[in-house]
Amino acid sequence: MTDSLTLALAQLNPTVGDLAGNAAKIRSARTSAKALGADLVVYPELMVSGYPPEDLVLKPAFQEAVARTVGELARETDDAGPAILLGTPWIKDGKLHNAALLLDGGKIAALRFKHDLPNYGVFDEKRVFSADEMPGPVDFRGVRLGVPICEDIWTPDVTECLVESGAEILVVPNGSPFETDKIDERINLAAARVKETGLPLVYVNQVGGQDELVFDGASFVLNGDKTLAVQAPAWEEALTLARFQRNGNGGWSCVPGEVVKPAVGIEAIYRALVVGLGDYVNKNRFPGVILGLSGGIDSALTAALAVDALGADKVRAVMMPSPYTSRESLDDAAACAKALGIRYDIINIGPAMQAFGAMLKEQFAGTNEDITEENIQSRSRGVTLMALSNKFGHMVVSTGNKSEMSAGYATLYGDMCGGYAVLKDVYKTTVFELCRWRNAHRPKNARGPDGAVMPERVITKPPTAELRPNQTDEASLGPYKQLDDILYCLIEKEMPVSQIVARGHTEATVNRVWRMLDLAEYKRRQAPPGVKITRRAFGRDRRYPITNGFRAPR
Numbered sequence: 001m002t003d004s005l006t007l008a009l010a011q012l013n014p015t016v017g018d019l020a021g022n023a024a025k026i027r028s029a030r031t032s033a034k035a036l037g038a039d040l041v042v043y044p045e046l047m048v049s050g051y052p053p054e055d056l057v058l059k060p061a062f063q064e065a066v067a068r069t070v071g072e073l074a075r076e077t078d079d080a081g082p083a084i085l086l087g088t089p090w091i092k093d094g095k096l097h098n099a100a101l102l103l104d105g106g107k108i109a110a111l112r113f114k115h116d117l118p119n120y121g122v123f124d125e126k127r128v129f130s131a132d133e134m135p136g137p138v139d140f141r142g143v144r145l146g147v148p149i150c151e152d153i154w155t156p157d158v159t160e161c162l163v164e165s166g167a168e169i170l171v172v173p174n175g176s177p178f179e180t181d182k183i184d185e186r187i188n189l190a191a192a193r194v195k196e197t198g199l200p201l202v203y204v205n206q207v208g209g210q211d212e213l214v215f216d217g218a219s220f221v222l223n224g225d226k227t228l229a230v231q232a233p234a235w236e237e238a239l240t241l242a243r244f245q246r247n248g249n250g251g252w253s254c255v256p257g258e259v260v261k262p263a264v265g266i267e268a269i270y271r272a273l274v275v276g277l278g279d280y281v282n283k284n285r286f287p288g289v290i291l292g293l294s295g296g297i298d299s300a301l302t303a304a305l306a307v308d309a310l311g312a313d314k315v316r317a318v319m320m321p322s323p324y325t326s327r328e329s330l331d332d333a334a335a336c337a338k339a340l341g342i343r344y345d346i347i348n349i350g351p352a353m354q355a356f357g358a359m360l361k362e363q364f365a366g367t368n369e370d371i372t373e374e375n376i377q378s379r380s381r382g383v384t385l386m387a388l389s390n391k392f393g394h395m396v397v398s399t400g401n402k403s404e405m406s407a408g409y410a411t412l413y414g415d416m417c418g419g420y421a422v423l424k425d426v427y428k429t430t431v432f433e434l435c436r437w438r439n440a441h442r443p444k445n446a447r448g449p450d451g452a453v454m455p456e457r458v459i460t461k462p463p464t465a466e467l468r469p470n471q472t473d474e475a476s477l478g479p480y481k482q483l484d485d486i487l488y489c490l491i492e493k494e495m496p497v498s499q500i501v502a503r504g505h506t507e508a509t510v511n512r513v514w515r516m517l518d519l520a521e522y523k524r525r526q527a528p529p530g531v532k533i534t535r536r537a538f539g540r541d542r543r544y545p546i547t548n549g550f551r552a553p554r
Contacts, residue, residue, distance in 0.1 A: 424530025
């Protein structure tokens with residue numbers, strides 16, 4: 001019987017479908033862990049395939065390639081190095097499972113399958129995986145390890161079964177996406193399982209971006225008394241040691257080790273956006289990004305995020321003035337570009353507006369100018385950006401925020417045009433907070449410069465699309481503080497009108513916002529993907545019909 005056990009928490013950033021690349025990360029972490037004297041390397045959930053693999057995991061060719069990769073990794077453990085606890089899709093008796101495999105001594109020494117498959121929000125695991133019976137512990141070098149997988153610890157059933165079966169340490173592979181305040185929620189949840197079982201708990205989480213999801217890592221170890229013994233850094237790959245020793249009661253305790261306090265609040269949101277955008281661009285092998293820099297706050301923040309994620313040399317900005325563009329906007333856009341050190345071009349869309357006006361003159365005869373002409377301006381900008389994207393390969397990043405997407409205050413095939421919408425799940429009031437924070441702080445690992453990256457006037461001036469004279473956003477939408485509070489109540493909380501009114505809003509205003517939210521669903525279905533940071537992002541979190549006859553009560 002051993003009295004010590006050293007685990008290496010391999011907090012890694014896999015790419016869905018890149019089996020060779022993911023296997024290389026697995027091998028590299030094991031090599032490093034061997035040098036540090038680890039007995040076992042623990043990887044995140046579905047590390048081999050990447051998480052979430054969605055319907056890709058149903059392809060027989062993919063399943064066969066996963067099995068080959070696991071077989072190769074298993075054979076490599078016949079070298080006196082550390083064993084591997086590896087998350088992977090796995091077929092047993094004709095059923096596909098979300099599995100954790102113990103690879104040791106050149107073979108697959110044990111298999112455990114996820115019992116509780118999440119099927120809510122962004123999770124569709126019941127669509128692709130089969131649930132297994134309650135798992136028992138894994139015997140590893142004289143220690144009985146309980147291996148619940150991610151959702152298995154969100155209720156007490158699986159961990160209760162494990163402790164009753166003799167588990168001594170809980171080791172949990174995870175693919176837990178970021179949401180605001182999620183780190184505290186995870187630790188509180190793990191503490192509840194520790195309190196119920198009396199066992200220490202090792203929580204290994206994925207890091208990095210995968211389409212709209214972003215994973216913050218922040219892996220940790222709780223001892224049986226619920227004290228935090230180890231915490232890995234958030235938002236970056238890390239290999240963190242957890243050294244366990246038998247205590248006087250015959251149980252196990254983790255020796256206090258590295259504890260890195262994670263970013264919280266606005267800083268956490270900013271870093272989530274940087275990681276999400278950066279991984280989307282890099283994993284899809286775009287050479288860089290291009291965006292319209294209008295002199296407004298949304299495009300200024302988008303440019304800063306892009307530079308922090310990719311570096312100034314991979315970001316190109318284009319100011320596309322119309323006759324309604326102010327001198328202030330021209331100056332502010334140029335100042336933002338200069339502060340960030342990015343390429344900045346000016347392409348006047350006036351000739352395009354004139355061309356469309358002449359082309360449609362006969363059809364529009366006898367009508368007054370209205371939102372149609374405003375949208376032509378926005379679509380002229382979209383065409384311009386897409387032309388540059390097609391010619392030079394840079395992905396267009398759209399700059400719209402969640403408030404605009406909610407209210408439909410955006411132009412299809414215009415400012416909604418793009419391959420990725422980094423602010424898609426960020427309310428306008430949060431945009432202001434993020435800009436103030438970035439002007440005062442340079443986040444860890446950012447590729448952008450120190451100091452202010454946008455003029456103060458960009459933050460303080462009234463937001464406007466500048467599609468007609470004297471236009472402001474709040475004249476159309478109402479004050480953003482009011483709008484965002486109502487939207488939060490409708491989207492995140494699904495609150496009834498009476499409760500929202502009780503927060504200080506008029507019933508007419510609440511119903512107007514509800515109607516805008518419903519009517520804009522068809523636009524949101526055609527919007528590009530973007531980083532999820534809230535509990536209910538548009539997309540899989542909130543699946544509303546486009547054709548919808550229900551309206552807010554009057």
